[in-house]
Amino acid sequence: MLKSRQDLRAHAERARRALREEKLRILICAGTGCVANGSLGVYEAFQHELVQRGLPYKLELVQEVEHPAVALNASGCHGFCQMGPLVRFEPAGILYCKVKPADVPEIVEEHLVNGRPVERLLYHHPATGRVVAREDDIPFYRHQVRIALEQCGRVNPEDLNDYLAHSGYQALEKVLFEMTPPDVIKEVLDSGLRGRGGAGFPTGRKWTFARNAPGNKKYFICNGDEGDPGAFMDRSVMEGAPHRVLEGMMIAGYAIGADEGYIYVRAEYPLAVKRLRKAIADAEAAGLLGENILDSGFSFRIHIKEGAGAFVCGEETALIASVEGQRGMPRPRPPFPANSGLWGCPTVINNVETLANIAPIIMRGAGWFRRYGTPGSPGTKTFALAGQVAHTGLVEVPMGITLREIVFNIGGGLREGKSFKAVQIGGPSGGCLTEEHLDLPLDFDSLQKVGAMIGSGGMVVLGQDSCMVEVARFFMTFVQNESCGKCVPCREGTRRMLELLTSVTNGKAAEEDLALLEELAQTVKDGALCGLGKTAPNPVLTTLRYFRPEYEAHVRDNKCPAGVCKDLLSYFINAEKCKGCGLCAKNCPVEAISGEKKQPHVIDLTKCIKCGTCMENCKFDAVYTA
Template structure:
């Protein structure tokens, strides 16, 4: 049990020494993606093989034993998810990708015992073909600046001593031994940190509202209800560095005068919840969480609430209702949670990434944090890079970096030679940006000017074979399903917008439908009660704004320019390529294909149901779509 900051410093030094004594440290990624691909089997196999050689170092970092040898440990998400399982070697920084259990014996014999690099396990740059040895040299990581993710992939998330060895809990110790709550709030205000959950509200200002409220009880809520399709930033932080979230909550609690907090995480994140719960138990046992933290009079208790996966519970008041045991539905504001929140007490809600930034800000100072980013959007931001891009995964970059740099420098450009068409940013609440916006700096204010938003940080890259009307329909289908139904504009408006988009993609839309769709989208945006409804029309409005010609083609010409809308596809047979093998006519379920054997066949478009079976079975590539 740590009774003072001095005790914490002594423990930190002991753990750092233990790490330094290891001749080599092997970190096997144990984030959700890598675990799903068998990384735990890789970890167990490496540990067993190294132990058999008598080289395994003691894992407990603070035992009074020698730590010399090879350390083998799990880590959180490295970010390069499509290349997992990932295995990193320290201190060299060597990174192996797509490692299998069957590779472990060779890794031990070659890399561990003989210090020989296995070329086939290195990352190969798809643009140059060059083999990349270390993580820092990898183009996926080279342009990143990691603050929130700094220790994800470098520490064992299940070992509190590993977190402490890397400076963990020094920020709360600094506060408790020399700062007032006003000074903490000012430091965060001066840093320019804005909420990373979507809205971008200044964090310090939100805290200042709650700090001045009277009453003996206040709460901090960590919003880990990450619901955007394809987004996994918060999950990775909770899985990879859970103690940074706990420390951030304590910093926020001290600042506003709260002694209790809740982590609200969706039940679909079992690994994150498991690691968060263990981190809480370990921190309480060590005396850096709970009563009289580090021997001071500051108390802070953290509870975990599992959400049922409702997207609307990412909204603050709906989240509060869910914790209170009610149905997760938004409440009118004001009063805002900072005045009347959880159980009618002043409450501050910050998302996972916002809280995980706080220890670094307190230790390094506001000026250091403002050294990253732009004048109005300081610091870094994590993004989940997905879609038709070479390198997918989790990235952290300075605010203000352009889309072009993220998509082409970090992401490696589009796969299979596709041409860039758009990026959907901010999930269902965001917008679709064209090639002309590739050099737009990613910060809160610049994106709002073009009808988009950073949101929680989802980035879905789309190529020229993507239909933007279909994309808008997909996101509208998502938000329509997730609408809680409390207010009419969202409940009925999103339903009607989805019906119009479906009608258009089926080739039944009219130009008047486009006028009505845009008008309805604006009404839903203006009239909805909460952020879900107010931002639900963004994908529709931005695609209408930047890709209106595609909508016009669907309603006027009854064509999908991308050839993606099934109902608007027209299959044809190229007579120059057709050999008359009759296979297509034999598999056609409606008898739409006719022709003599060894003669070119034809498709009756009236009978064709556009199932695509003929094109799949054709051995000569003679069946196309127009």
């Protein structure tokens, strides 16, 4: 139990000394992506191999082991999910990619015993074939700046001592003993930190409102309800650096005058919930969380509330209703949560990534934070890079970086030589940007001007074979299913927009339906009750704005230029390529294909149901669509 500031400093120094004494540390990624690919089996294989060879090892930072040859740790997500399972060797920073349990004996023999990295498991540049050994030298990482993610992949998320050895809870100590609550708020205000959950509201201003709100009881809520399809930024921080989240919450609680906080995290994140619970228990046991922390007079308790996975609970007032045990539905504002939130008390809600920036800002200062980003959007932002890009994963970059830098320098361009078509940024609340926006700086204000938004940070890269109408329909399907139904514009408007988009993709829409779709989208944007409803039409409005010819081709010519919308495709057989093998006819479920053996076959378009079975079974690439 750490009962004072001096106790914390002494314990942290012991942890740092133990870290310095480690000659070799092996970190096996135990983020959700790598775990799904078998990283826990790799971890067990390392344990087994070290025992077999009689090499002593330790699993925790301050574990007493006589002459340990190696420290073996699990870590959080490294971000390079496509290359997992990942294994990092410190202090050299060597990264092994796509490691399997069967690879472990070779790694131990070559790297641990003979001191030679296993070259075949290192990163190989896809274009040049160049082998890169150090993680920081891989192009995917070289262009990143990690603040929120700096401990993910470097620290054991289930070892409090490891966090202390990496400057953990030093910011809390500084706040409790060297700063007043107004000092803390001023530092955050001066940093220019804006909320990373989507809206980009200045964090310090939100804290100021709650600090000045009347009332003896105040709450702080960490929003870990990450609902965008394909987004996993907050999940990775909660799994990889749970103590960083707790420390940010406690600093925020001290600043606004709260003594109690909640982490609202969706139940579909079991690993994040598990590690957060352990972090809370360990911090309480150490005296870093609870009553009279470090004899400072400040008390703070943290509870976990598991959500049912409703997208609308990412909206502040709906989230509060869910924590209170009610159905997660938004409430009209004002009053704003900073004045009347959880159980009618002043409440501040920040998302996970926002909180992960707090401790670094306190320790390094507002000026340091402003060295990154733009004047209006300082700092960095995490993005879940997905889609047809060569290198998918989790990235953190300075605000103001361009789409071109992310897609081509970090992401490595598009796979299979495909040409770039668009980026869907911001998830269901965001918009689609085109090639002409590749050099647009990514910050809150620039994106808003072109009809998009950063959102929570989802980024899907699309190639020329993507249908933008289908992309809009996909996101509208998600939004319509997730609408809470409280307000008419969102409940009925998204349903009608989905019907119109579906009619466009199946060739049943008229040209005037596009004008109706645009008018309806603007009506929902203007009239919906909450922020999620107001941003739901963004994918529709941006695709109509930047890809209108693609919509017009669907309704005027009954053609899908990308060849994606099945109802607008017709299947044909190239007579020159067809060998008359009969496989297409044999497998056609509706007997729409005819032809003599060893003679070109033909498809009866009046019978064809466009299932694509003929194309799948043709060995001569004779079946095509138009």
